Amino acid sequence: MDELTLLADADQRAQAYLAAVGQRRVFPDADALAGLAAFDEPLPELGHPDADVLRLLDESGSPAAVASNDPRYFGFVIGAALPAAVAAERLMLAWDQCASSFDNSPVAATVERMAARWVLEALDLPRDSAVGFGTSATACTLVAIAAARRALLARKGWDFDGDGLIGAPEVRVVISELGHITVKKALRVLGFGMKRVVTAPVDAHGRIDPARLPPLDDLTIFCVQAGEVNTGEFDPFWALIPQAKAAGAWVHVDGAFGIWARASSKVHLTEGIEGADSWTTDGHKWLNTPYDGAMTICRDAASLAAAMNSDAVYSSAAQDAQKNLNLEFSRRARGIPIWAALRALGRSGVASMVERHCAQASRIADGLRAAGYDVLNRVVLNQVLVRAATDEQTIAIRKAAQASGEVWFGPTVWQGRPAFRISVSSWRTNDEHVDRLVELLAILLEKYND
Structure with missing residues (x-):
């Protein structure tokens, strides 16, 4: 053949x-x-x-x-890949480009540069920021934290590239008590001992409490969240970021999915987020691009490019070449499907998709409350955190729903007890699908109440 x-x-x-x-x-x-x-x-x-x-x-x-990619999938904030993004990826694979620089792929460099510009416009972040297209929020967080540490040490006169960490001033990290595991993984891989990472207490909704914020200084990396993984809540950036900046800290935003609220009428949830130093987000979550597409965004473009620089005598490139903004030297053009999604949706399409999913999450919450479930969060975004009357019922209902093959959502733990989390993030999901989900869960609750 x-x-x-x-x-x-x-x-x-x-x-x-x-x-x-x-x-x-x-x-x-x-x-x-x-x-x-x-x-x-x-x-x-x-x-x-x-x-x-x-x-x-x-x-x-x-x-x-x-x-x-089924409209009845409600797990892990995984969006079904948009047709335009999938088609662009197939063509990109046929090109078989090493998208490290303009010399290796003029088309990849050009389209990814445009994708970077559109991302900053859609999220209304500082327009001169650098945008690196990486594999995942985990890898992109690692890149952002590495750049942050290097920049903070440089301000103290420390040559990180030459002298490494031995004898360097200690850079502290403060994260939310409910910080995401991918942030913790990035910190661990970078050598920040988890026993030395400081956790900031949260309120009843899972947001960092500004009144109990640990001390910050000019050798601190402070990580905040746009969309807590269970509740979908946002840290109060408007209160936290000015405190951190006044202390000289570097502020990093974990915005894997929640930052896309900024591209919609939910923008008020992100007030003050533009004051941070770096941000990470996934394309394959709420933007509905194929997997293996995420972004590191850094206000100080030069700091990111210096930290990730991979120029060689046989391969030098511009500061904004993707090989100088990411971990990978040889890489696929991950920004092309992101460009395709943004071009196909447009500003209004992104907004309407985010807003529709948020409305559907509220619809699910209302239906489950009426059926007798305990909805544990305020449902400010696209996450619905649910529990039945007992832990045993919660677990049994979740397993039965998964085994039915009709829907899928995953387990979680909230405040020490089992729960399940329903995430609405697929362009394919319409009100019929969320109503069928509520109907199934109502039937299961009745069954396990008998």
């Missing part, structure tokens, strides 16, 4: 998979999971035909895929 025929076969199989979205199980059943045993084989001595490789992947793999 020649290359073009093989790719046409792949496209046909992909189209068949997408045609079943909304009809298949959201989570695979036992038979589909058992079918994954087909991949357990020795490394072949002689290679298989390309068509056979694709056949196995589709016939044994597709049934076992979680339908996270």
Whole structure:
């Protein structure tokens, strides 16, 4: 089979998979999971035909895929990839570009530069900020914190690149008591011992309490949240960031999904966020781009470029070349699907999608309260935090809903007790789907109350 025929076969199989979205199980059943045993084989001595490789992947793999692009998927703030973003990614893969610099890929450099400009406009962040397109909020947070530490030490006259950390002034980190695990992972990987990271107390809604903010100084990296992972709440940036800036601290915003509220009528939730030094967000969450697309945004473009610089004698590039704004030297053009999503949606499309999901989250909350559930959060965004009368019921209902194949959402723990979290973030989800979710959960609550 020649290359073009093989790719046409792949496209046909992909189209068949997408045609079943909304009809298949959201989570695979036992038979589909058992079918994954087909991949357990020795490394072949002689290679298989390309068509056979694709056949196995589709016939044994597709049934076992979680339908996270299904309108009934409500887990982990995963948005279904927009058609324009998916199509752009397919064309980008055909180009097969190393998107490190203009010399390697003029088209990637040009489109990603435009995507960066549009992101700053959509989020109304300082227009001269640097935007690096990375793999995930985890990697992008690592990049932002590395740049922050280097910049704070430089202000003290310390040559981080030359002398490293041995003997350097200690840079402190203050994070929310409910800081996301990806922020903690980035800190741990960078060598900030978790026993030395200071946690800021939160209020009943999961927001950092300004009245109990730990001391900050000019060797502090202060991490705040736009969208707490359970409640969807926002730290009070308007109160916290001025305190931090007055102390000389670097403020980093973990905005994996919540920062997109800033592109909608929910902008008031983000008041003061523009005063921070760096921000991270995912494309594959609320912007609904394919996975493996996130952003580091840094007010001080030169600081980010200096921290991530990877110029070599055989490969030098502009300060805003993506290889100088990210961990990767060789990289795919992750900003292209983000550009495609923004061009297809436009400013009004982003706003309407965010606002629709927030309204649907409120609709779910109202329905579940009426059914007898305890909704634990104020539902200010797209997150609904839910509990039944007992912990046992909460767990049993969540497992039964998952096993039904009709919906999927995940477990969580809130204030020491089990709960489940419903996230609305897919462009495919309409009111019919949220009403079916409420109906199913009402039936399950009645069953487990008997």
